[in-house]
Amino acid sequence: xxxxxxxxxxxxxxxxxxxxxxxxxxxxxxxxxxxxxxxxxxxxxxxxxxxxxxxxxxxxxxxxxxxxxxxxxxxxxxxxxxxxxxxxxxxxxxxxxxxxxxxxxxxxxxxxxxxxxxxxxxxxxxxxxxxxxxxxxxxxxxxxxxxxxxxxxxxxxxxxxxxxxxxxxxxxxxxxxxxxxxxxxxx
Amino acid sequence: xxxxxxxxxxxxxxxxxxxxxxxxxxxxxxxxxxxxxxxxxxxxxxxxxxxxxxxxxxxxxxxxxxxxxxxxxxxxxxxxxxxxxxxxxxxxxxxxxxxxxxxxxxxxxxxxxxxxxxxxxxxxxxxxxxxxxxxxxxxxxxxxxxxxxxxxxxxxxxxxxxxxxxxxxxxxxxxxxxxxxxxxxxxxxxxxxxxxxxxxxxxxxxxxxxxxxxxxxxxxxxxxxxxxxxxxxxxxxxxxxxxxxxxxxxxxxxxxxxxxxxxxxxxxxxxxxxxxxxxxxxxxxxxxxxxxxxxxxxxxxxxxxxxxxxxxxxxxxxxxxxxxxxxxxxxxxxxxxxxxxxxxxxxxxxxxxxxxxxxxxxxxxxxxxxxxxxxxxxxxxxxxxxxxxxxxxxxxxxxxxxxxxxxxxxxxxxxxxxxxxxxxxxxxxxxxxxxxxxxxxxxxxxxxxxxxxxxxxxxxxxxxxxxxxxxxxxxxxxxxxxxxxxxxxxxxxxxxxxxxxxxxxxxxxxxxxxxxxxxxxxxxxxxxxxxxx
Numbered sequence: 001x002x003x004x005x006x007x008x009x010x011x012x013x014x015x016x017x018x019x020x021x022x023x024x025x026x027x028x029x030x031x032x033x034x035x036x037x038x039x040x041x042x043x044x045x046x047x048x049x050x051x052x053x054x055x056x057x058x059x060x061x062x063x064x065x066x067x068x069x070x071x072x073x074x075x076x077x078x079x080x081x082x083x084x085x086x087x088x089x090x091x092x093x094x095x096x097x098x099x100x101x102x103x104x105x106x107x108x109x110x111x112x113x114x115x116x117x118x119x120x121x122x123x124x125x126x127x128x129x130x131x132x133x134x135x136x137x138x139x140x141x142x143x144x145x146x147x148x149x150x151x152x153x154x155x156x157x158x159x160x161x162x163x164x165x166x167x168x169x170x171x172x173x174x175x176x177x178x179x180x181x182x183x184x185x186x187x
Numbered sequence: 188x189x190x191x192x193x194x195x196x197x198x199x200x201x202x203x204x205x206x207x208x209x210x211x212x213x214x215x216x217x218x219x220x221x222x223x224x225x226x227x228x229x230x231x232x233x234x235x236x237x238x239x240x241x242x243x244x245x246x247x248x249x250x251x252x253x254x255x256x257x258x259x260x261x262x263x264x265x266x267x268x269x270x271x272x273x274x275x276x277x278x279x280x281x282x283x284x285x286x287x288x289x290x291x292x293x294x295x296x297x298x299x300x301x302x303x304x305x306x307x308x309x310x311x312x313x314x315x316x317x318x319x320x321x322x323x324x325x326x327x328x329x330x331x332x333x334x335x336x337x338x339x340x341x342x343x344x345x346x347x348x349x350x351x352x353x354x355x356x357x358x359x360x361x362x363x364x365x366x367x368x369x370x371x372x373x374x375x376x377x378x379x380x381x382x383x384x385x386x387x388x389x390x391x392x393x394x395x396x397x398x399x400x401x402x403x404x405x406x407x408x409x410x411x412x413x414x415x416x417x418x419x420x421x422x423x424x425x426x427x428x429x430x431x432x433x434x435x436x437x438x439x440x441x442x443x444x445x446x447x448x449x450x451x452x453x454x455x456x457x458x459x460x461x462x463x464x465x466x467x468x469x470x471x472x473x474x475x476x477x478x479x480x481x482x483x484x485x486x487x488x489x490x491x492x493x494x495x496x497x498x499x500x501x502x503x504x505x506x507x508x509x510x511x512x513x514x515x516x517x518x519x520x521x522x523x524x525x526x527x528x529x530x531x532x533x534x535x536x537x538x539x540x541x542x543x544x545x546x547x548x549x550x551x552x553x554x555x556x557x558x559x560x561x562x563x564x565x566x567x568x569x570x571x572x573x574x575x576x577x578x579x580x581x582x583x584x585x586x587x588x589x590x591x592x593x594x595x596x597x598x599x600x601x602x603x604x605x606x607x608x609x610x611x612x613x614x615x616x617x618x619x620x621x622x623x624x625x626x627x628x629x630x631x632x633x634x635x636x637x638x639x640x641x642x643x644x645x646x647x648x649x650x651x652x653x654x655x656x657x658x659x660x661x662x663x664x665x666x667x668x669x670x671x672x673x674x675x676x677x678x679x680x681x682x683x684x685x686x687x688x689x690x691x692x693x694x695x696x697x698x699x700x701x702x703x704x705x706x707x708x709x710x711x712x713x714x715x716x717x718x719x720x
Contacts, residue, residue, distance in 0.1 A: 006374045007298050014366045018404045025408025025438060029423060032434050071427065112426050118501065169427030174420060 268332025575635025626660025
């Protein structure tokens with residue numbers, strides 16, 4: 001039968017599409033982040049670093065609620081210094097979260113922020129945030145972690161209050177594994 | 188017929204019967220042998236998954252915890268789903284395709300017979316691995332068949348790694364099966380059989396095979412990401428490391444929604460053969476059937492987030508996915524209309540395959556309607572993760588996909604075995620199944636609307652009566668499947684001799700070869716019969 005070469009070509013193409021789709025599955029990961037960034041969905045904050053101040057719009061009071069959440073099994077004491085902040089679009093505000101490690105061992109934590117409503121996420125500029133880096137606390141140690149933010153003047157009119165929430169994750173196991181690996185590989 | 192007789196004795200090809208002993212089944216490259224292997228395997232899985240379902244229903248017979256530990260209950264819901272989806276329904280369709288596609292298009296065998304053997308023989312190992320997790324420390328996967336992260340990563344039992352590799356193997360098997368079916372249908376059709384003369388079972392399977400090729404690799408990707416999160420310290424789905432658990436749901440349902448059409452499109456094909464046969468009319472609207480199937484397949488890629496209305500997608504997203512989902516009702520409605528129009532003023536008889544096909548049309552439509560209700564984003568917040576969802580997808584999968592498989596099995600059994608089935612036992616099986624399935628799943632609509640959550644071993648007292656009814660129905664349905672097993676075995680062993688055209692109104696190349704179909708058919712391409720020209 002003369003179909004043998006046809007089969008081969010077709011099978012090659014089909015296998016190639018499979019490999020392509022396998023890659024596409026992984027491509028969805030960055031695509032998902034890009035999509036969230038473009039649309040501002042998901043409450044992920046992407047505007048970080050220094051910002052050009054345009055002066056506050058005093059006609060619009062904005063309430064910002066700060067919330068601290070412990071991820072499962074995270075023993076730290078963790079909370080905002082000030083639970084409710086009154087601010088205006090374009091105004092730079094400084095506040096802080098405090099954290100205490102009540103355990104008897106050194107621990108490393110990572111805070112992950114989220115904004116509600118998600119629509120507001122892209123208008124929240126974080127000039128400086130403790131969530132940019134990992135926090136290491138020795139046994140019994142306490143720390144005050146600064147947060148410096150500005151709300152964009154472009155914030156849609158109908159948003160009068162927003163919530164900034166931090167979830168604190170215990171990443172000590174992951175970090176100790178990485179440190180161990182570094183120790184075993186002297187440079 | 189004379190043409191076929193000469194092909195059978197043709198000296199050009201060396202004809203031989205099947206090999207003897209176990210080796211015949213291990214090394215076979217014959218599409219009929221492999222089709223039988225697939226079908227027996229899926230029947231075995233159907234009974235194993237069914238026993239798990241009965242364990243679930245036995246526990247839910249009364250409120251409170253009576254029979255099994257909650258952890259084991261979760262393992263049962265998970266394994267029941269996985270085994271039924273990947274072990275029973277999908278292999279059954281591949282088995283039917285192996286048996287019927289080459290005979291329907293006048294091909295001597297599948298295009299890639301050795302790969303065919305391989306794609307079947309991976310499956311028993313995959314499922315042995317998956318079922319073995321039940322006996323491991325920490326138990327089997329317990330996170331639901333949708334295996335949402337972080338339940339399936341951070342909080343998973345250690346056996347999850349076996350589950351991941353089992354999924355990989357099933358995926359490889361499905362992909363090879365799909366490649367084989369595409370190559371067969373595109374390259375091995377008899378002369379004169381143009382694409383628009385292709386029997387509908389082949390058309391629906393061709394489209395299904397493309398869906399498989401598009402989404403099974405994505406499933407492989409998502410379980411690979413899980414594997415890396417669990418063992419290699421990546422954070423695809425781990426928020427602490429910058430990942431996102433919601434991403435899991437997006438990737439999973441990008442596979443998962445086309446997957447549910449993979450489990451129903453071949454069923455549409457089977458029904459489109461059976462109804463014309465027993466209505467003794469040609470199928471109404473052949474071309475619109477083909478286009479409707481293709482539209483359903485294309486739309487299936489655009490609706491995945493309707494499984495995730497409650498994760499917090501924005502209004503625009505909810506509206507898009509809501510309307511896109513409802514759009515699917517249009518091509519599906521075309522199909523149901525065509526089946527009904529085929530029966531209209533036909534001279535119908537009600538043999539067992541036709542009974543199952545009719546039940547399919549009615550009950551699948553009920554499942555479609557509850558699907559439309561679930562598609563309405565604002566009310567989905569109430570239905571989400573309740574027994575209403577369970578009722579919906581069991582209506583489209585049990586009296587949908589499973590009834591269609593049974594209809595197909597009864598319809599083609601005379602061709603496979605050379606014997607007509609015991610019509611009386613077939614009808615008994617049908618009526619017990621029909622009644623059992625409705626007693627089981629219809630009350631679930633009510634308890635779901637009233638708020639009973641799925642995947643929980645205990646429930647509030649007000650759900651007690653309907654749960655008891657559902658459990659009784661489940662045992663009726665489950666036990667009546669033993670009649671099916673009896674029927675198949677009896678039909679293999681003996682019975683009234685079947686003619687080549689086993690059913691009066693049957694059309695198509697598969698009815699031109701003798702019953703039972705000889706080990707090798709269409710060694711030379713056949714001439715199309717009058718009806719297909």
